[in-house]
Amino acid sequence: xxxxxxxxxxxxxxxxxxxxxxxxxxxxxxxxxxxxxxxxxxxxxxxxxxxxxxxxxxxxxxxxxxxxxxxxxxxxxxxxxxxxxxxxxxxxxxxxxxxxxxxxxxxxxxxxxxxxxxxxxxxxxxxxxxxxxxxxxxxxxxxxxxxxxxxxxxxxxxxxxxxxxxxxxxxxxxxxxxxxxxxxxxxxxxxxxxxxxxxxxxxxxxxxxxxxxxxxxxxxxxxxxxxxxxxxxxxxxxxxxxxxxxxxxxxxxxxxxxxxxxxxxxxxxxxxxxxxxxxxxxxxxxxxxxxxxxxxxxxxxxxxxxxx
Ligand code: GLN
Numbered sequence: 001x002x003x004x005x006x007x008x009x010x011x012x013x014x015x016x017x018x019x020x021x022x023x024x025x026x027x028x029x030x031x032x033x034x035x036x037x038x039x040x041x042x043x044x045x046x047x048x049x050x051x052x053x054x055x056x057x058x059x060x061x062x063x064x065x066x067x068x069x070x071x072x073x074x075x076x077x078x079x080x081x082x083x084x085x086x087x088x089x090x091x092x093x094x095x096x097x098x099x100x101x102x103x104x105x106x107x108x109x110x111x112x113x114x115x116x117x118x119x120x121x122x123x124x125x126x127x128x129x130x131x132x133x134x135x136x137x138x139x140x141x142x143x144x145x146x147x148x149x150x151x152x153x154x155x156x157x158x159x160x161x162x163x164x165x166x167x168x169x170x171x172x173x174x175x176x177x178x179x180x181x182x183x184x185x186x187x188x189x190x191x192x193x194x195x196x197x198x199x200x201x202x203x204x205x206x207x208x209x210x211x212x213x214x215x216x217x218x219x220x221x222x223x224x225x226x227x228x229x230x231x232x233x234x235x236x237x238x239x240x241x242x243x244x245x246x247x248x249x250x251x252x253x254x255x256x257x258x259x260x261x262x263x264x265x266x267x268x269x270x271x272x273x274x275x276x277x278x279x280x281x282x283x284x285x286x287x288x289x290x291x292x293x294x295x296x297x298x299x300x301x302x303x304x305x306x307x308x
Contacts, residue, residue, distance in 0.1 A: 007039055007051035010295050020279030020287035023259040028157035032058070032261065032278040037288055040203035042272045046216030048200060057196040058276060059154045061258030062094065062110070062284075064140060064192045065118070066231045066239070067205060069109040070213070071139040072121035073227045081121055084177050085114045087234055094241045094284055095164055097171060104175025110238040110256065113168045117177050119189040129184045136192050143205040145218050148195045154260075155194035162186055197262070199274040206264040206272025209235075209254075232266055236304075243283040251293045252303030263289035267302055 015037055024030035038053035072081050083105075090098035090107040098107045098114075106114035123135035141148045169182035178185055197205075208215045209232055212225035223231075235254035240247040247255060253265035253273075261278030263286045273296065277288035297303050 001049075003041070003049040004051060006299075007041070007049055010292055010299070011037060011039055011051045013295060014288045014292040017288050017291050018279070020281050022261075022278045023280055023284070026154065026158045026161060026259070028154045029059070029260055029278075034279050036261070037275075037277045038199045039273070039275045039292060040199040042203035042207035042216065044207050044211040044216055044270065044272075046204070046207070048203060050200060053276060054199045056276065057151075057198050058260040058262060058278070059151050059193060059258070060140075060148075060195045060197045060202075060262065061193045061260045062112075062115070063197075063202060063256050063258040063262050063264055064195065065110050065115040066209070066235050066256050067140050067143050068115070068122055068136055068192060069118050069234065070209070070223045070227050070231045071123075071136065072109075072118050073230055074223045075123055075135075076121050076125075078226075078230065081109075081118070084121060085109045085117050087237070089237045089244055091242055095168075097168060099171070099175070104172070104177050106172070106177070108234060108238040110234060111241065112165055113172060116165060116169050116185055116189050117172055119192060120178055120180065120185050129180075129188055133188045133191055136188070137195065139222070140192070140195060140205075142218075142220060142222050143208050143215065144197065144201040145204055145215055146201070148197060148201070150191055150194045151196050152194075155191055158190050158194065159187065162190060165189070193258075199262070199276045202262055202264050202274030203272045206266040206274060208272070210266040210268050210270060210272050232268060235266070240285055241283050243281075243285055247290070251290075251297045252305055253293065253297060254304075255293070257285040257289070259284050261286045261289070263293065265293055265302075267304070270302075
């Protein structure tokens with residue numbers, strides 16, 4: 001079939017890019033093999049095409065953020081979430097404070113401050129931290145179509161060094177954006193980020209967003225279409241942090257990156273795509289992943305603003 005051959009070819013063409021560095025602010029992530037490289041495309045009918053290290057598992061990290069945002073929107077409604085987290089690109093790095101003056105709302109749910117607040121909004125109001133974490137793990141697993149497990153080493157390593165996220169969470173608590181113990185929220189958020197996935201999982205998760213919230217393989221409606229639209233919109237403007245403008249002009253696909261090296265793109269009504277390569281650029285986005293997405297967008301005419 002031509003598609004796997006094509007994927008193998010573009011993988012080879014992007015593999016030469018040896019730039020970037022594996023994240024090391026989470027000590028366990030520094031142990032990743034920098035040469036791993038995989039890609040999976042999932043159609044919205046659930047047909048998967050892969051090349052390279054498509055089955056290698058890595059921690060989802062910030063790619064969890066759009067999916068937990070989706071769960072929070074489904075559980076609390078748009079207004080309930082907007083009251084706590086905005087939708088404006090921050091133009092700052094993922095770990096900056098980036099709060100709206102006056103209200104203290106994090107600018108958007110894709111930066112750490114916004115994602116920590118969003119984690120606290122998953123599930124019905126009044127859940128305890130363990131129940132809410134289960135809502136998050138079960139919800140992300142429903143997107144993937146299989147039960148996802150936590151990488152305990154990555155989770156412990158991040159928690160031991162989570163000073164910055166704890167600081168962000170305490171500031172959010174001071175503005176009543178968080179209404180509970182900030183330490184517990186960061187603990188739950190960190191477990192969320194430590195869930196293990198492969199590019200196969202991520203491509204199907206992205207395809208679910210591209211498919212109006214319906215999981216292409218299980219057929220389950222995970223979140224309503226209006227929620228999927230909201231999430232894809234925010235991915236378009238904020239998913240690549242302070243590289244969002246460069247990304248949207250060159251690649252033109254709603255996307256989200258994670259510091260373990262994963263990268264997803266979701267093209268409404270068409271496909272979900274995921275890549276994995278741990279070396280990151282200065283924004284925390286996978287160097288070879290960005291390169292491969294650029295090539296695929298050009299070759300396949302995937303840019304949102306391309307006239308079909
Ligand atoms: N867990 C990571 C953090 O909070 C996620 C960051 C990322 O993937 N960009 O720092």
